Amino acid sequence: MPQSTRTFVIVGASLAGAKAAETLRTEGFDGRVVLIGDEARRPYERPPLSKEYLRAEKDFDAAAVHPADFYDDNGIELRTATLATAIDPAGRSVTLAAGEQIAYDALLLATGSAPRRLPVPGGGLPGVLYLRSVEDADALRHAIGPSAQLVVIGAGWIGAEVAASARQLGASVAMVELAAVPLERVLGPEVGAVYRDLHAAHGVDLHLGAGVEAIVGSEAVDAVRLSDGTVLPATAVVVGVGVTPRVELADAAGLTVDNGIVVDEHLRTSAPGVYAAGDVANAFHPRYGARIRLEHWSAALNQGPAAARAMLGGDVVYDRTPYFFSDQYDLGMEYRGWAPGFEQVVFRGDPAGREFLCFWLRQGRVAAAMNANIWDAGDALEALVRADRPVDPVLLADPDVDLAGLAGPPGP
Ligand SMILES: Cc1cc2nc3c(=O)[nH]c(=O)nc-3n(C[C@H](O)[C@H](O)[C@H](O)COP(=O)(O)OP(=O)(O)OC[C@H]3O[C@@H](n4cnc5c(N)ncnc54)[C@H](O)[C@@H]3O)c2cc1C
Known part of the structure; x- marks a missing residue:
């Protein structure tokens, strides 16, 4: 040939x-x-x-x-x-x-x-780190030993995961976020609160609803000054404010x-x-x-x-359900779907015990679903999101109700 x-x-x-x-x-x-x-x-x-x-x-x-x-x-x-x-x-x-x-x-x-850069005074000081590449991760690893005081700016996925890893390595961690709870943009206030409590329980010093005014230091970073005047001492800063x-x-x-x-x-x-x-x-x-x-x-x-x-000329249509995962401390989760402008969040299980499912509803349908520390529900959640049909929130919340039944018969 x-x-x-x-x-x-x-x-x-x-x-x-x-x-x-x-x-x-x-x-x-x-x-x-x-x-x-x-x-x-x-x-x-x-x-x-x-x-x-x-x-x-x-x-x-x-x-x-x-x-x-x-x-x-x-x-x-x-x-x-x-x-x-x-x-x-x-x-x-x-x-x-x-x-x-x-x-x-x-x-x-x-x-x-x-990574999006943080345009504040002192943003270019040595010790102000971003995380995208292996080299970035190596630099960050060196900066977060047990005696480190890390300030994490931004409680999105990268910031939240870095905060968790740094705590696991024994560093002191403060996390600063403009929104009222971590991960609010995607998860909303209810589920973001679960992550707020998770980080607080692991000793992260949370500064929510707080902006950064400047990063302070002469040779290298010494502290982060917030808009309300609070000064957070820092041996390193990691910025996770989006990409x-x-x-x-x-x-x-x-x-x-x-x-x-x-x-x-x-x-x-x-x-x-x-x-x-x-x-x-x-x-x-x-x-x-x-x-x-x-x-x-x-x-x-x-x-x-x-x-x-x-x-190669194939007849390809990309229509997979959006999916992502995150691991923080002992909380692992998977999220399926896309839920901008959701109207209601329904929990099944125990958010405080960090073992639960939750559903974001838009127009009475499951726009997105998440499993947290539950690992056998993925197919059912995918089916519910794909079904795109009205569901009763009371049944969604009831652990005795079969999720597969709520999704209805499989599509063609
Ligand atoms: C620290 C970290 C943790 C993450 N954790 C999760 C997670 O838990 N779950 C999850 O779902 N997602 C996670 N993500 C997101 C996920 O890694 C990204 O969505 C994924 O890497 C995107 O892959 P990509 O190939 O599209 O782009 P990238 O990984 O960004 O790769 C693009 C590559 O193109 C190169 N490039 C760009 N321009 C040029 C050029 N002109 N010439 C040559 N090369 C070029 C870049 O250097 C880079 O190597 C994480 C991301 C980071 C940084």
Whole structure:
């Protein structure tokens, strides 16, 4: 059989990009696959960076997407420490920092996202840390030994998980958040309160509804000053105030960009032959009739392969239920669905005992569901979210009522 002469280029060598490259091979593509990443290491997963890797319970190999020899073995040209500086959708080429140009037949942009910077005085002092890469995690690990006083700015997922890991390592931790409870933006006040109590119970000094006025220090960080005048002593500060999608290449090339690279349900951008996946993709979701940009592990894991199949000409529609997970202390959770503008939260089980299910209802339907320290409910929760039918909140809350029955008969 003649070898294909086509070249598929993937920019962004992390989870979405690496899974796309793998899928091209498992789907039988025998042309050239070039996987370009600006990080020095082979692709790895980031969730351990705030959890087991940060606490030195897992090493880099355990976080890597593939074994070291996978790329050579599969004829994937992995170009690490290589920044792509431009794409030319009309001429179908990618330019690298050293000037090299690579012509492509199809291109996947899996450039991910980067931490949003905190624009306050002192924000650039040594000891003010962000967490995205393995190198960031190594620096943070060094900064959070038992004698450390860590101030975490932002009680979103990264901040909350770092606070938990730092406490587990014996550091003193203060957490500062503008909202009234941790994780409020996604989980809302009721479930956010569960996390507030969890961190308080583990000795985190919580400053909620509080803004940061300045980070203080001469040579390095000494303290964080809040808007109400409170001064929190700090040997290190970690900032977790969200991420921004890395759209530079797409933007400069004139692709449609709006809170990420805009793609349709086939993960196609506005330029022919160019696709996007993972954190950077603001993808039309046919079940919601809306574009959603997901900053979750599972979206990178699944959109990468979906984009690869689309690049190969497959009839791909990406319509998976959004999913993410988080581990803090001994509380593990999974969340399924998408619930902006929910109207009601229903608990089943014991939030105070941290073993419960909960449901976010919109128009009387389960828009999203979460299992906390309960590990056999995932399929039932997925079915409830997918069913998108009215449910009685009293039955949802009743542990004696079968959840599968509430979802109704399986769809076609
Ligand atoms: C500390 C941490 C903990 C997390 N924990 C969880 C969790 O518990 N659960 C969960 O669901 N999600 C979690 N996430 C989110 C999850 O890791 C991300 O959603 C996922 O990494 C996105 O993968 P991606 O491949 O789309 O992008 P990224 O992982 O951001 O990778 C993009 C890659 O592209 C590279 N790149 C960008 N531009 C260029 C260019 N021009 N040239 C070359 N290379 C380029 C970047 O350097 C990077 O290596 C966590 C994230 C972090 C940082």
